[in-house]
Amino acid sequence: xxxxxxxxxxxxxxxxxxxxxxxxxxxxxxxxxxxxxxxxxxxxxxxxxxxxxxxxxxxxxxxxxxxxxxxxxxxxxxxxxxxxxxxxxxxxxxxxxxxxxxxxxxxxxxxxxxxxxxxxxxxxxxxxxxxxxxxxxxxxxxxxxxxxxxxxxxxxxxxxxxxxxxxxxxxxxxxxxxxxxxxxxxxxxxxxxxxxxxxxxxxxxxxxxxxxxxxxxxxxxxxxxxxxxxxxxxxxxxxxxxxxxxxxxxxxxxxxxxxxxxxxxxxxxxxxxxxxxxxxxxxxxxxxxxxxxxxxxxxxxxxxxxxxxxxxxxxxxxxxxxxxxxxxxxxxxxxxxxxxxxxxxxxxxxxxxxxxxxxxxx
Amino acid sequence: xxxxxxxxxxxxxxxxxxxxxxxxxxxxxxxxxxxxxxxxxxxxxxxxxxxxxxxxxxxxxxxxxxxxxxxxxxxxxxxxxxxxxxxxxxxxxxxxxxxxxxxxxxxxxxxxxxxxxxxxxxxxxxxxxxxxxxxxxxxxxxxxxxxxxxxxxxxxxxxxxxxxxxxxxxxxxxxxxxxxxxxxxxxxxxxxxxxxxxxxxxxxxxxxxxxxxxxxxxxxxxxxxxxxxxxxxxxxxxxxxxxxxxxxxxxxxxxxxxxxxxxxxxxxxxxxxxxxxxxxxxxxxxxxxxxxxxxxxxxxxxxxxxxxxxxxxxxxxxxxxxxxxxxxxxxxxxxxxxxxxxxxxxxxxxxxxxxxxxxxxxxxxxxxxxxxxxxxxxxxxxxxxxxxxxxxxxxxxxxxxxxxxxxxxxxxxxxxxxxxxxxxxxxxxxxxxxxxxxxxxxxxxxxxxxxxxxxxxxxxxxxxxxxxxxxxxxxxxxxxxxxxxxxxxxxxxxxxxxxxxxxxxxxxxxxx
Numbered sequence: 086x087x088x089x090x091x092x093x094x095x096x097x098x099x100x101x102x103x104x105x106x107x108x109x110x111x112x113x114x115x116x117x118x119x120x121x122x123x124x125x126x127x128x129x130x131x132x133x134x135x136x137x138x139x140x141x142x143x144x145x146x147x148x149x150x151x152x153x154x155x156x157x158x159x160x161x162x163x164x165x166x167x168x169x170x171x172x173x174x175x176x177x178x179x180x181x182x183x184x185x186x187x188x189x190x191x192x193x194x195x196x197x198x199x200x201x202x203x204x205x206x207x208x209x210x211x212x213x214x215x216x217x218x219x220x221x222x223x224x225x226x227x228x229x230x231x232x233x234x235x236x237x238x239x240x241x242x243x244x245x246x247x248x249x250x251x252x253x254x255x256x257x258x259x260x261x262x263x264x265x266x267x268x269x270x271x272x273x274x275x276x277x278x279x280x281x282x283x284x285x286x287x288x289x290x291x292x293x294x295x296x297x298x299x300x301x302x303x304x305x306x307x308x309x310x311x312x313x314x315x316x317x318x319x320x321x322x323x324x325x326x327x328x329x330x331x332x333x334x335x336x337x338x339x340x341x342x343x344x345x346x347x348x349x350x351x352x353x354x355x356x357x358x359x360x361x362x363x364x365x366x367x368x369x370x371x372x373x374x375x376x377x378x379x380x381x382x383x384x385x386x387x388x389x390x391x392x393x394x395x396x397x398x399x400x401x402x403x404x405x406x407x408x409x410x411x412x413x414x415x416x417x418x419x420x421x422x423x424x425x426x427x428x429x430x431x432x433x434x435x436x437x438x439x440x441x442x443x444x445x446x447x
Numbered sequence: 448x449x450x451x452x453x454x455x456x457x458x459x460x461x462x463x464x465x466x467x468x469x470x471x472x473x474x475x476x477x478x479x480x481x482x483x484x485x486x487x488x489x490x491x492x493x494x495x496x497x498x499x500x501x502x503x504x505x506x507x508x509x510x511x512x513x514x515x516x517x518x519x520x521x522x523x524x525x526x527x528x529x530x531x532x533x534x535x536x537x538x539x540x541x542x543x544x545x546x547x548x549x550x551x552x553x554x555x556x557x558x559x560x561x562x563x564x565x566x567x568x569x570x571x572x573x574x575x576x577x578x579x580x581x582x583x584x585x586x587x588x589x590x591x592x593x594x595x596x597x598x599x600x601x602x603x604x605x606x607x608x609x610x611x612x613x614x615x616x617x618x619x620x621x622x623x624x625x626x627x628x629x630x631x632x633x634x635x636x637x638x639x640x641x642x643x644x645x646x647x648x649x650x651x652x653x654x655x656x657x658x659x660x661x662x663x664x665x666x667x668x669x670x671x672x673x674x675x676x677x678x679x680x681x682x683x684x685x686x687x688x689x690x691x692x693x694x695x696x697x698x699x700x701x702x703x704x705x706x707x708x709x710x711x712x713x714x715x716x717x718x719x720x721x722x723x724x725x726x727x728x729x730x731x732x733x734x735x736x737x738x739x740x741x742x743x744x745x746x747x748x749x750x751x752x753x754x755x756x757x758x759x760x761x762x763x764x765x766x767x768x769x770x771x772x773x774x775x776x777x778x779x780x781x782x783x784x785x786x787x788x789x790x791x792x793x794x795x796x797x798x799x800x801x802x803x804x805x806x807x808x809x810x811x812x813x814x815x816x817x818x819x820x821x822x823x824x825x826x827x828x829x830x831x832x833x834x835x836x837x838x839x840x841x842x843x844x845x846x847x848x849x850x851x852x853x854x855x856x857x858x859x860x861x862x863x864x865x866x867x868x869x870x871x872x873x874x875x876x877x878x879x880x881x882x883x884x885x886x887x888x889x890x891x892x893x894x895x896x897x898x899x900x901x902x903x904x905x906x907x908x909x910x911x912x913x914x915x916x917x918x919x920x921x922x923x924x925x926x927x928x929x930x931x932x933x934x935x936x937x938x939x940x941x942x943x944x945x946x947x948x949x950x951x952x953x954x955x956x957x958x959x
Contacts, residue, residue, distance in 0.1 A: 281825040283813050287806045294803050297765055298871065299789040299821040358808050 094352040097403040098367040101350075101396060105374045112382050125254040129377060135252075137373030138261035139164070139320035141366055143340055144347035145265075145272055146313030148365045151348050153309050154289045154357030155209060155216035160317040160344060162227020163201050164337025167194040167321030169234040172242050172331035181244040190247070191322055198318025201227065202311035210306035224341070231333035241330040251326030261323045268316065273362050282360075285309065289357030343372050346393070350400045371396065458521065460485050460616050460648045461506065461537075466515035468501055468672075475501040477672045478515065483617060488639060488649045490659045490680070493669035494692055494862075494890035499652055502669065503619055506650075507539050508532030520616065538615035540606040540623060548595030548602075553577035555594050556609045580608045584638050600631035604638060611642065618642065619650045624658055625887070628750065636662045654890060656685060668692055692891060717741075718777055720879045720910040721793070723762060725771035732757040733935040734771050739879060739910040744901065746925030746942075747914045749953055753931040755914050756798055759883045762912065763795035764788040775879070789822055794872035798884035798914070800861065804868045807857035811847070812838050814856045814867050819874050841870040846896060862893030869900065879910040886915060898924055918949055 109116040109129070119128035143160045150157045174190035175181045201223060208219035253260040276282030287295045288305050296302045320340070325331050349355060350371055351364025375396055379389045402408045459482040468476040476498045483489050493499045504510045505517070508526030517524050519535045526532045546555045553574045554561075562572040577590035586604055594602055603623055610618050620639070624632050639662060643649055653659055659666065660680060668675040668691045675691045683691070719738040727734035732754040739745045747755040760766045762773060764782030773782055775791040782788045785795070797803035806814055815838050816829055823829070829837075838852045845866040847859075856867055865885060872880060882901065886894045901924055905911050915921050921928060922942065930938045930952045938952050 278828070279825050280820045280823075280828040283809070283817075284821060284825050287809060287813070287817060290806045290808045291802075294797075294806055295817075295821075297763075297785050297795060297797060297803055298818045299786045300817070301786065301821070 094404055095361065095364055095367065097400055098350055098352065098364060098371060101400050102367060102371050102374065105371065105378060105396075109374070109378050109381065112378075116381070121257070124257055126257045129381065131259065133370065133373050133377050134262040135259040136377070137369050138259070138265040139323045139337075140340060140343045140347060140373060141265045141369040142268055142316045142320045142323070143313075143337075144344040144351075144365045144369045145269060145362060146309075146316030147341075147344040148348050148351070148353055148360050148362055149272070149276075149285065149309040150216070150313045151345070151353055151355060152285050152289045152357055152360035153306050154292065155306065155309070156345065156355070157205060157220045157310060157313045158217065158341050159201070159205060159220040159223035159227055160313065160320075161337040161340045162224050162231065163198050163314050163317035164321035164324060164340055165231035165331075165333050166201065166227050166234070167198050167318040168325030168331040168336045169231040169240065169333050170194040170197055171247075171322055172240040172325050173234050175242045175244050175247055176240050181242055182246065184246045187244060187246040191250075194322055195315065195318045198314045198321070199311055202314025203307075205314065206307035206310035209310060210303040228333065231331075231336075235331055235333045237333070239330050239332045243329065247326055248329055249326070251323045251328070261327070264319065264323070268319070269362060269366055272312075276362070281305075286358050286360065290359075343369075346397055347372055350397060352404055371400070457485050459483055459518075460520060462518040463502075463505070464516050464518075466502070466505055466512045466517065468498075468505065468510055469513045474672050476505070476512070479669065479672070479674045481667055481674070482677070483648045483650055484665075485616070485648050486643055486646045487664045488643050488651055488662055490663035490666040491650055491652045491669070492659065492666050492688065492692055493675075494892045497669040497692070497890070498672040499669060500621075501672075503539070503621060503650070503652070506532065506617075507537060507619065533613065536614070536616035537619065538610035538613060538617065539619040539621065540603060540610060541621050546594055546602060546606055546609070548593070550594060551591055552581075552588055552594050552597070552605055553590035555605055556580060556590070556612050558609070560612065576612075577608075580612050581605075583611065584608055584641060586638070598631075600627045600634065603627075604635065607638060607642070611647075615647065617648045617650065619652075621652045622654070623651075624653055624655060632658065656688070660685070689891060721762065721773065721775055721912075723771060723773045726758070726761050726768055726773060727770045728757060728761055728766060729769045731934055732761065735929075735936040737762075737929060737936070737939075739912060741878075741910055742905050742908045743927065744905045744911040744913050744925045746921035746928040747912065747931060748918060748921045748928050748949055749931035753953070754934040754936075755931050756883055757934070758931065758936075759795065759881050759912060759914055762788075763793055763881055765795065765797075786821075789818065789875065789877075792876075792878035793881065794818070794875060794877035794879070795881040796865075796868050796872060796883060796885055798887065800864055800868065805856045805864050808855055810853050811842070811856050811859065811867055812852035815841060815852070815871050815874060818871050822875060837874055841874060845870050845873075845900065862889035865889055865893065865897065869897065873904075877909065879912070880904065881912040881914075883914045884916060885913075886917070886920065918953075922949060 106117070113129070116129050119126050119131060121127075143164070147157060147160065171190040171194040174193055175186055178186045178190075180186055205220050205223060208214040208222070209216050249260055250264065251261055255263060276285065284295070284300050285305055287298075287300055288302055292302055317337070321337060324336050347368030348365050350368035351361055351366070353360040353364060372393065375393055376389055379386065379392055384392075461481070461483040463479065463481040465478045465480065466476055467474065467478050479498065479502065481502065491499050491502065501510065505512050508529045508531050511526070517526070519537065524531070524535055526535070547558070550558070553576075556577045557573050561568045562576060563569055564572070574590045581588055581590065584604065584607065586608065588597065588601060588605065594605060597605070607618065623635060627635065636658075639649055639651070651659070651663055663680045665677065665679050666683065666688070667677045668688070670692060717740065719740045721737075721739045723735060723737045725734040725736065735758055737745070737758070747758060749755045757766070761768045764773075764784055764787055767783075772779055775782075775793065778791075780787070782791070782793075788795070801807070806817065809817075812834065816834055819837075820829060841847070842850055842852065847863050847866045847870065856864060859867065869885065885897050885901075889897075898920065901911055901913060905926075913921065913924055922944070926942050928940050928942065928944070928949065929936050930940065930949065932953060940949070940952070
């Protein structure tokens, strides 16, 4: 069991997260304490979960896009557009506090997000534009659109139902985190209980071979961009709902970078192919915990990025096959377990373990 | 031991003793002894997984042996990487030329060792030096021309010239001939002999037995990671060599010859499974008519670039045809994509195993069920039980080794990867199977198994389109042969034609 665990790529993100939590407990002994107030859970860890929810969501979508050999830089812009549309609709309506208005507003926002995903998907899968270029278009244009929607102003709304998504509680837990975890569970089921995950990985590893084997290459690539934009749309609503306002300039700013980082920390290769949703969730948590740590430790927020960089470097190094090989060589040789080359089932995820160099002879 | 060229009395340039490489679960090399003498061409022979590549990787410093010693020029070496091996005078030319196609020939030959003047590269001296080195090999290539503008054969010779530039004592040629035509092979051999006569030790790996016999002085045979023996080429005839490489599996080869003749009377009456009319794609392939019936193997013969691969891809809908149509079982809906072709019971195994075949990082299991799963769609996943059942059955039937469906397919040897691809399609139970070079670059044992499989499938009623660069293989397996030349189908003949007749048909355009 220990061998199995230490051979898993997830071990490093888990260790990093635990280490961060320990640092926090040392700095702030009450860090892990959770108190109940009005039937709601409060505490630093709850904050981390709630504030990390949008990143988590965007990172889940990003994981699938990256697995398909792509990347989506436009998620931040989609976050801004989604929040702007929803707030503009609520602010302009006669009855901002009614549930109907809020549902319509969110419906419009998500509908447009899906439309933006279709646009990305079309550029990449139909016209064969490089993903980084294709989504760069929307990354730039999207924020412009959001500014147009809000007239360059911060649109504030006063609507109780609108606040639920971002700052509400259900069963004592923040709604935002429940939404993100639900999406995580659904995507997990969809990719691992059906054959979608395998076909997606196949497309990411070798698109041409997949096409010749009859895999619907275009449909799958299309779908992941739409899904990613939808996730970004929901995240946009969360952020807008949390602050009851749409800030077209700052909502979702750099969230694409955090999402990509979360995916990489989680062990999914930017080259596409095998992916780990659990890893991505861990990655998002690490990033959020780090941000919180910097705040609670009283370090100036400006240096947050430096700390992020350090953690990212550490985790990525620990996952790099060459670095791992170097570490492994230092240990005694016989400990190299024979089962290392095998695919192991961890928490319902297929996780591929870096294998020793191919022994294939000509 | 007496050979014409190798002075067997000379001390070996390379001596390996008891070299062992352990991979998890497998001993890739098991206490192998090997010696390479100066001034000899030494063939390294063995099946897939015999340990040829591993031995080469040890010799070139890619792998560090778990046990044993390597001595180069009498000095015991422990290579920390390929660079150290090169510094010890060991140079390698791989199957895929690893030079820079966008640089000039001269730059490639002297890359990293450019003659300098005042801290800048002296291009004139570089050209002169490169021309000198090419001249030593009797090659007439303009050193100032771009490498990429030359055919692979020339690029390979340039790679050899590069090896001589670093005054290599040992030159390793790993499958150098697999993409060369007969003239180019002859040229390569001439250069190899010249280098040998000047004292270089050459280690030659090739799966073409003819070539091994034509050029090598001695050979070392490996099987399953163990040394079988070291022989002077003149003293080991083909049957003995194959026996040494295969051990006990010789009888499979003979069986094919029989089965092909037992199948001679294929009914060409009745509806063909696949029928192409005027099928072509400009400018690569002029319109072709072709029928394939149930239980029939139709061979496509021709040189590289004759249009045989283009035709196969058009039949499968992998490329869009510019003219003509394909009907499957009488229905003439156009095949717009591989998906459409698969839905109609077609299967296609590409010649490019790595680029268009295997999904390297996925497990053998996933690779096996990929085509079937893709046809079912993602929403109807195969149950674990059904999957395991299929995987077990086909790994057993095609003898895929190691018998572990969990490992990534990229860790399998070439022959076993090929078998995985064949099994992937057989699992879909196709009516027509298009096989483009299924036996290229794999060892004799796997080759024989695949040839036998093809004839067995046809016997059971499958239609097969079979492509191979090896003419006698096409002739032996096929019931009918379509001969292609310069992008047109020039003849369709029965299997009664001899290989010589086929050769003249293929060559009639004067390309060879």
